[in-house]
Amino acid sequence: MTVLTEQQLLGPRAYGAPVGRAVLKATAEDFQVDEVLDIPLSGSGEHLWLWVEKRGLNTEEAARKLARAAGxxxxxxxxxxxxxxxxxTRQWFSIQLPGKADPDLSAAQDDSLRILSSTRHSRKLQRGAHAANGFTLRLTQLAGERGELDSRLQQIAAQGVPNYFGLQRFGHDGGNLGQARHYAVGKVLPEQRNIRSRVLSAARSYLFNQVLAARVADGSWQRAQVGDLLAFTDSRSFFPAGEAECGDPRLALLDLHPTGPLWGExxxxxxxxxxxxxxxxxxxEPLLCDWLVSAGLAHERRILRLPIGGLTWHYPEPDILQLEFVLPAGCFATVLVRELVDLLPAGQTDNPCAF
Structure with missing residues (x-):
């Protein structure tokens, strides 16, 4: 299988070369995520909602542990x-338990998973229901000039970053995209739902990134042009841009953005x-596009520019930079880091930080 590089899967950086080097995720605590859910929970109903902290465990693995413990x-x-x-990470799960009491979930809990709180609600938790994610990232073994790092972070806070789908979406060496191409050539879909979802998402994300990469390259990712479809940061609806819309002051405030396609019918x-x-x-990419259409996916849009909510930073140690910020649901913290520093493999040493 062809190995794909970061540049092939994402695209050019918006602000030039990174201004430092660092390690991310030397430990799980270096990458913390808190789901932001704006749903009032009723306290009663057939669905048990759980606020779960997990470490070294992906979401699907956590769901399997909860299902086993609940029977x-x-x-x-x-x-x-x-x-x-x-x-x-800390995120919500729900378990449908019609006519049943709360189960004993102690068997699900260990060093990798803790249930922080629970409550009942009348409806199940839907995909994409969370409003945002809050991040606390610690970049360790940091090497770079503090003035250059601060200047780049100020630029990111003021202008946002390209809203690429991160490398995680494509799997190791782009393997998810390779699988998507295999199924597209055969004009078939995987039978297993989780595999089908993964490869369809990889294909859609890759095509979106290709469009965004072209607009980063020509500088148009930050501005609206006639014919664009515009959307607000937290909205899935969009509207066409004419001359008047291209001058909307909300574009400069990072409330309104041009969008790119998520391929479908x-x-x-x-x-x-x-x-x-x-x-x-x-x-x-005719095979990928036709395959996504045949899968019955609807055409959707995604904002090209990612505003960084409440970005703050400090240096707990000379070689550590801690970032705190909030992103809309479905957006990737790693694309912010990519505009700031080159990431080294965890455990790799580098030159001391020079401030």
Whole structure:
């Protein structure tokens, strides 16, 4: 299988070369994620909602542990979003328990999983229901000039970063995308639901990244152009941009953004240069595009620019940089880090930090 590089899977950086080097995820505590859920829970109903802390465990593995402990089928366990394995994350799960008392879930708990709280609710937790994710990242073995790091972070806070899908979406060496191409050539879909979801997401994400990469390269990712489809940061709806919309002051405030395509059924509603770019992308990748359409996915949009909510940072030690920020659901913290520093493999030493 062909090994794909970061540059092939994502695209160019927006602000030039990284201004330092560091390690991320030397320990799980270096990458902490807290799901932000804006749903009032009723305290009663057939669904048991659990606020879970997990370490060294991905979301699907955590769901399986909860299902086994509760004595229910895996399909009755729901979650809003997938969280990394190599991280310390806190997220919500729900278990459907019609007519049943709260089960003893002690068998699910160990060093990798703790249940922090629980409550009942009338509905199950839906995918994508969380509003955002809060991140606390610690970059260790940091090497770089503090002034350059601070300047780049100020630029990121003011202008956002390209909203690429991160490398995690594509698997080791882009293996998920390789699998997607295999199924697209055969014009078939995997029978297993989790594999089907993974490879369809990889294909869609890759095509979106290709469109975004072209706009980063020509500098248009931060501005609206006639024919764009615009969306607000936290909205899935979009509207076309004419001359008036391209001057909307909310674009400068990072509230409103141009969008790119998440391929599926139906023609893209984009026009002008945006439509031409999307057509060129489709012509380069006809098998993937046709396969996504045949899978019955609806055409959707994703914002091209990722605003970084509440970004703060400090240096607990000379060679450690801690970042805290909030991102909309479905967005990747690693694309922020990519605009700041080159990441070294955990355990690899580097030159001391020079401030």
């Amino acid at each position: 229910v089928q895996l399909r009755t366990v729901s979650y809003a979003g997938l969280k990394d394995r190599q991280a310390l 139906g023609a893209s509603p984009a026009g002008g240069a945006s439509a031409a770019l999307e057509q060129r992308t489709a012509e380069r």
